[in-house]
Amino acid sequence: MAQIVIPYTPRPQFIPYHERKERFAKIVAHRRFGKTVGCINDKIKAALTNSRQYPPPRYAYVAPTYTQAKDIAWSYLKHYSAPIPGIKTSESELWVEYPNGARIRLYGADNYDRMRGLYHDGVTIDEPAQMDPRAWPEVIRPTLSDYSGWGTFIGTPAGRDWFYKIDLNEDGSPAENFFRLTLKASETGIIKPEELKSLMVGLTEEQYAQEFECSFEAAVVGAYYGRLMNAAEQDKRITGVPYEPTAQVYTAWDLGIRDATAIWFAQVVGREVHLIDYYEATGVDLGHYVRELGNRPYLYAGHIVPHDAQAKELGTGKSRLEVLESLGLKNVTIAPMHRVEDGINAVRTILPRSWFDARKCARGVDALKLYRSEFDDKLQALKPRPVHDWTSHAADAFRYLAMTLDSQIRTPAEMFEPDEDWVV
Template sequence: MNECYVPRTHQAEIERNLRRFSVLVCHRRFGKTVLCVNRLVECAANSARPDWRGAYIAPLYRQAKAVVWDILKHHCRMRGESGVKFHEGELRADFANGARIRLFGANNPDSLRGLYLDGVVFDEVAQMPYRVWSEVVRPALSDRRGWAVFIGTPRGRNALYRLWNMARNDPDWFAAMYRASETGVLDPGELDAARREMSPEEFDQEFECSFSAAVQGAYFGRLVAEAEKQGRICALPHDPDLPVHTAWDLGMSDSTAIWFVQMGPGGECRVIDYYEAQGMGLDHYVRELQAREYAYGRHIAPHDIRVRELGTGKSRLEVARSLGIRFDVCPNIPVQDGINAVRSLLPRCWFDEKRCQAGLEALRHYRRSFNERAGDFGARPVHDWTSHAVDAFRYFAVGFRQQTDRPRPCRAENRYDPFERLAGRDDYAGRQRS
């Protein structure tokens, strides 16, 4: 691509075949980060646009800084781009021709909203929620017809898996997979040593690009896999004769997640729907519930819904009540006890495979933290994109179990509009309580 960067055989093959949208599934130490940084630098340096904009997105902002920032500066200097100015505070490189490359973290997708982009690299896509691409970045590329490259190593069936399958079935996309046993990048002796020292699942995932290898440290991965094997993840229609209960994880700047569940005979748990969004007020989620036209039963929320906000002096429990939703508050119990409650519930659960897809991915990938220094898994879960969906499901497993002796509202009592309060019907709250 330039005289300073000499691509390896497989890197050169990728450069010849890249399209507007490309997905590269590569083994560890393949050189995918260097490849993509150089593509960004090349496009920025040679752009005829005085306002060309490129972005490199890692799962976390601190990862972008730790892994990519020094590589970007190095390759800019190796090219002889002496006019590039580096802004450490913003992780931004400004080129003499007006082009810019900036580093971002997928954990703060709002920092990407409102931008226009000409070229984007997503690194370690398996650790990101898919909606960072679909809701935030894809629209930012539209008016400039910008390009995107997705790179990563598998970590179960998540955003990378979804994009990989999409690219393989779309002639306008480029998809390629590079396994360590095929590329010759790593010394065979080193691969043999890694195979001896790693579990088969770890080796297959990290070096042979296996999407089916188990996520290490996952709390519920085996249980979700069993549900899939037993046919409990399928097309699951809404039963109009059963009330729909909801369980929420409420966020302000973070995501809000909602599960929609019907309890069948014998304690069968029918999970028919899932919804998640970010940065929206409670009125938005009330409208989402209203749009589904379910006959609702109980609404379960986390214990911190009672906390009053400094700006309004009201709790979200009070705000929700004013919008027509009366929450049952989940008991505040240790996280591990809630995880055990989910483990007990999952063998009785059926999921709609399409409407619950995003929530199921979170359940599959929710995992314990790993202590690098101790070389062992920690006692607490990782807080990432999976947390909101799993926390909401945990509140259902705990909150519904705690109050199963409450009388269940019959469907006949719920045939009125469950959100009449939104339309100004003052008798809504009294009718819901009755």
């Protein structure tokens, strides 16, 4: 085989990654370190040295969105592959194929279902904190099973999300067969000290700790409920929260059409709000959710749905509220019309007395931690509206809960004796 020289010189801190023996890797690196470049070149080498003839080797790079994959990694992949004779490229599908038939393709996690049914010899997931946590276990991880493929996670922290937990067992102990590398700006020497001082001036302490010092403890930039959810963790209010049979259950829904539908299950016990369960799904009809409620052993006090549930659909002439009621859902309450800002403030009022079941509400809890306003890099300021991503569904449902349930709670006696409209 002819020797091929790729125009890439690894940074010393990255050499241990290239020499790793573990199947999985987690790299937490500061901004502008060059982690994407390093991982793209690692993937090129893996593709060129894979000797399997059939089926041909397949490798994937996954960014939070398809546009980001194209903007961030496509030029790197083409540049470092250019010296290799006989390569083929597809600008429309973002793949490079090598003379041995191996192929590297770019994907966006905004459409991770596109990867269902595929096989991969290696996958790099860039900025997993910005992706739907279901993308890895439900879709991407199974693509590695056929040929014992490897997986690498690279990114900067965004609180104690699934990226933080990816290399941990359920009990919090380190998982086996994981290579780990943390690259802080204060330690790598990649960014000059004077430049780091300049960056500190333009960023908050939390932003700098997260983006350049790889801190998972820093509050997520722009997170609406980050501090309150951290307080819930510190107070051990994210724990086992059993169903209390003597208290009725309220559900709060965010009804998706093309997006997911999210449902919180809450009980009011004294001054506390107990979030005992959370459910989310997509691509199913409303009857599915009504059956899910029926499959649980809960005594329901009422169900809160968004104001737009009353809107008539052109296809059926019925509203989703009418459909839910025709399916047997009783005591449905419409959340009051409100500005998003007012709803966020209502959530902030209810969170300090909220308890979450750590297992059943895990996805909802992660969503509340990461629900955030987008940061405008050009203006160096937060945008006025929340980011619409996988966190929105749980956050919106919780907002409807706070706007409606809290208005029912005036005195301890009233908490145990809901208004007649809420009684099953």
